[in-house]
Amino acid sequence: MDLLRFFTAGNVDDGKSTLIGRLLYDSESISTDVIETLTRQSKSTGENAAIDLALLTDGLRAEREQGITIDVAYKYFSTQNRKFIIADTPGHTQYTRNMFTGASTAQLAIILVDARNGITDQTKRHSIISAVLGIPKVLVCINKMDLVSYSEERFNEIVSDYRFFAKLIGLKTVDFIPASALNGDNVVHASSNLSWYKGLPLLSYLETVDVNRTDGFNEARFQVQYVIRPQTEALHDYRGYAGNILSGSFQTGDEVTILPSGLTSKISAIESGLKEVASARKNQPVVLHLKDDLDISRGNTIVLSSALPVTDKTVEATICWMDNQEFQPGHKLLLQQSSFRTKAAIREIYSKIDIHSFQDLESNGELKLNELAKVRIQLAEAISYDVFEKQIQTGAFILINENTNNTVAAGVIR
Amino acid sequence: MSDYLDELEAEAIYILREVAGQFDRPALLFSGGKDSICLVHLALKAFRPGKFPFPLVHIDTGHNFQEALDFRDRLVAETGEHLIVRKVEDTIAKNRLQDARGKFPSRNALQTNTLLETIEEFEFDACIGGARRDEEKARAKERVFSVRDEFGQWDPKLQRPELWSIYNGKIHKGENVRVFPISNWTELDVWNYIQRENIQLPEIYFTHERECVLTENGQLMANNAFLNLDESDVSVTRKVRYRTVGDMTCTAAVESEAFTVEDIIAEIRNAKISERGATRMDDRISEAAMEDRKKGGYF
Ligand SMILES: Nc1nc2c(ncn2[C@@H]2O[C@H](COP(=O)(O)OP(=O)(O)O)[C@@H](O)[C@H]2O)c(=O)[nH]1
Numbered sequence: 112m113d114l115l116r117f118f119t120a121g122n123v124d125d126g127k128s129t130l131i132g133r134l135l136y137d138s139e140s141i142s143t144d145v146i147e148t149l150t151r152q153s154k155s156t157g158e159n160a161a162i163d164l165a166l167l168t169d170g171l172r173a174e175r176e177q178g179i180t181i182d183v184a185y186k187y188f189s190t191q192n193r194k195f196i197i198a199d200t201p202g203h204t205q206y207t208r209n210m211f212t213g214a215s216t217a218q219l220a221i222i223l224v225d226a227r228n229g230i231t232d233q234t235k236r237h238s239i240i241s242a243v244l245g246i247p248k249v250l251v252c253i254n255k256m257d258l259v260s261y262s263e264e265r266f267n268e269i270v271s272d273y274r275f276f277a278k279l280i281g282l283k284t285v286d287f288i289p290a291s292a293l294n295g296d297n298v299v300h301a302s303s304n305l306s307w308y309k310g311l312p313l314l315s316y317l318e319t320v321d322v323n324r325t326d327g328f329n330e331a332r333f334q335v336q337y338v339i340r341p342q343t344e345a346l347h348d349y350r351g352y353a354g355n356i357l358s359g360s361f362q363t364g365d366e367v368t369i370l371p372s373g374l375t376s377k378i379s380a381i382e383s384g385l386k387e388v389a390s391a392r393k394n395q396p397v398v399l400h401l402k403d404d405l406d407i408s409r410g411n412t413i414v415l416s417s418a419l420p421v422t423d424k425t426v427e428a429t430i431c432w433m434d435n436q437e438f439q440p441g442h443k444l445l446l447q448q449s450s451f452r453t454k455a456a457i458r459e460i461y462s463k464i465d466i467h468s469f470q471d472l473e474s475n476g477e478l479k480l481n482e483l484a485k486v487r488i489q490l491a492e493a494i495s496y497d498v499f500e501k502q503i504q505t506g507a508f509i510l511i512n513e514n515t516n517n518t519v520a521a522g523v524i525r
Numbered sequence: 526m527s528d529y530l531d532e533l534e535a536e537a538i539y540i541l542r543e544v545a546g547q548f549d550r551p552a553l554l555f556s557g558g559k560d561s562i563c564l565v566h567l568a569l570k571a572f573r574p575g576k577f578p579f580p581l582v583h584i585d586t587g588h589n590f591q592e593a594l595d596f597r598d599r600l601v602a603e604t605g606e607h608l609i610v611r612k613v614e615d616t617i618a619k620n621r622l623q624d625a626r627g628k629f630p631s632r633n634a635l636q637t638n639t640l641l642e643t644i645e646e647f648e649f650d651a652c653i654g655g656a657r658r659d660e661e662k663a664r665a666k667e668r669v670f671s672v673r674d675e676f677g678q679w680d681p682k683l684q685r686p687e688l689w690s691i692y693n694g695k696i697h698k699g700e701n702v703r704v705f706p707i708s709n710w711t712e713l714d715v716w717n718y719i720q721r722e723n724i725q726l727p728e729i730y731f732t733h734e735r736e737c738v739l740t741e742n743g744q745l746m747a748n749n750a751f752l753n754l755d756e757s758d759v760s761v762t763r764k765v766r767y768r769t770v771g772d773m774t775c776t777a778a779v780e781s782e783a784f785t786v787e788d789i790i791a792e793i794r795n796a797k798i799s800e801r802g803a804t805r806m807d808d809r810i811s812e813a814a815m816e817d818r819k820k821g822g823y824f
Binding site: 113114172178182183184185186187189194196208209215216268283288317336337340341346350353354355383385394395433445447448449450479503504507508509511514517518521 | 526529531532533534536538539541542545546569570571572573574575577578656659660665666681682683685686687688689690691693695696697708709711713716
C-alpha cells in the first residue's frame, strides 16, 4: 500500500469542506462518535441537513464561529489501495501562506470550482501556487453540478477555459471531474445524473492516479542532520553522518564530495534501520560512514563526485512572503534548506508575480504578506542546490527573521 | 518508496534528528503509552549506536497503571537511557494546589503544571511527544514543530508556516517547541508499525479480565483505589483492553477479545468508535476541550 498526499483548494463556499466530508463519510472513514458529535453540532448551528459534512474539517473554534477555514487541517483516511493525507487549505487571499504550507508537501492538488461560477480569480491563484510549487498533478473538481442541471455543456466550457489558463501558467498534467458534493454524485459512487461522464469518480481516481514525477532526476544527494559519535571505549572511532537520502542512491565504495568544502572521500559503510546495508535510496534514513576522517558537520551536503550540484553564495529564487510585517531591507535573515542554515540577505527584487495572471509586475522594492516575487539572495556561506523544478529537497528553502525567529518566506530556487 | 510505513518512519526519524541538530536541551516526553513507546523505538533507529541526545521524561500523575510503570522501568533498563520522573503529587504539595475531586478525579489539568515546572527546571527547549493529528480536530491543525510561549501556550492563529520538510526550531529564551514526529500517523498506522517492528507493549493493551465500574455514559473504568465510588456503583468483571494508556481515573477500557497485535488490528479495522471517543472522559466535556487545554500548555 502506498501513500498519497494531496491538498484541496477552492473559493469559500465552493463546497470544499462538504466534498472532503463526503469523501470521508461515504468511504466509511468516520467513526460513530464523531458522527454523533457532528449531528449534535449541526443541530445547534441550526443547519437543516441531518448532518453538516463541512463540520468534519473545520476544526478550530474561531473557524466554527466565523464559518471559514483559516489554517491547514490535516485529515487521514485509507482504502484497500492507498493511505491518504489531505491538507485542507483555506481559500481566502489573506491565507495564501497557509495554502502554500499545505501545498508544499502535496503530490496532487484538488482545485474546486463552482459549476455556476466557473473559473474565478481564486481558482487562478490556487493554480498558480500549484505551478510555482511544481505539484505533479492538478485535478479540477467541478462541483455543484446539481445546480447547473448536470450539464455536460457547462462542464466542457469550464474545462476548455481552464485548459487555456493552465497552458498559460505552465501546468502540465490536469484532469477534470464533475461532481455534486452535497448529493454525493461522482464523489465515491458514480452517478446516473452524470451518465455522460466516462471517467472515474473522485475516490477511484485518487486510488489510482500516478503522481510520480516523470522527469527522472536521480542524482545522489544527502545532507547531514546530525553526527553520531558515541565516544565510548568500544566505539571510540565511530563517526557516522545521520540524515535522509534526499535523492538518488548511495552504495558503499562510492566516491563522494562533501560540500561546500569540496573535500572528497569514499563511503566505507551505510547503516539503515540499525543494520549495515550495501546501498540505500531516496527517502531512506541512513547513517553514512566515510573512509577519511574529515571535518563534516550538520548542514553539509554529501553527493556522488560524478554529479555535483551547483554550489554558490547567491541564489535566484521565487519566494512567497509569509510574514505579517512586510519585508524590511534592514532585517537580518537566515536561509534554511533542509538542515543547512546560513545568514542571508535579499539583494534584489526583480519583479512581483501577479497572482491572478502570472505576469511579472514591476517591483517597487516592497514585499508584503502573501506576495510572490522573483529575487536574488546573497548568502554568508555557499549553498549546494539543484533547481527546484528538478529536486524539491535541495531546491526549496525558507527564510527566517533572526529577530523574531518567524518563518517569513518560502522560496524555490530557479 | 514502496511502503507507506517506510515513508512515515523516515519522516519521524528525520524529525527526531532535526530535534537533535537544532536544540540544546531537548527531552522526550514518555507517557508509557504505545505512541511514546513507538517514539523510543524510532529514536533507537535514529541515534544508535549513540545514546539518545535527550532524556526520557515522565510526568507522573500518581494514577498510573502498575503494568505501565513496570514496563517503563524495563524499557529504561534495556535501553540504558536516562529517565527523569516528576510527580504531580509534588507539584500539588509544593504549591498547595487543590487536588482533583469527584468520582473520577482527573489530574489532567494539574499535569500541565508539573510539565511546565519540569520544563523550567531543566530548561528544556524542545519536548518531543507522541500526539497524532488524527486524534482530535484541534490537533489536526497543529504543526510538527509547535512553538509555545513561556507559559506553554499554543496560539492556533499565529502558527509559523511549515513547509516541505524544513523545520524552523528557532526560539527565544524561555520559549519551547513541542515536537510531534508521528503527527501523520493514525491509530491503525501505529498498530501496523508495532506489528511490523515487533515492538513490545504493556500487557494492558491486550485483553484481560478486570474488575470495572460502569460509568453513566456506559464506559468501563478499572475499579481502583483512586476512584471515589459510592454504593450506587456496581462492579462488573469484564474482558477488556485499553486503547490508550493514561491516568487510571479517566482512561476507560473497551471490551475486547484481542490477544495479539493482529487481533487488535482486525478489531480497529472494524471499530466504529474513534480512539479518544472510546477512552477519554476528558474530551467529552465540550467540543473545544482539547483546543482549550492546548492553549493552556497541555500537550
Ligand atoms: N447544491 C449544492 N450545494 C453544495 C454542494 N457542495 C456544497 N454545497 C453547499 O455550499 C455551501 C458551502 O459549502 P462548504 O463545504 O461549507 O464550502 P467551503 O467553504 O468550500 O468549505 C454549503 O451550504 C453546502 O451545503 C453541491 O455539490 N451542490
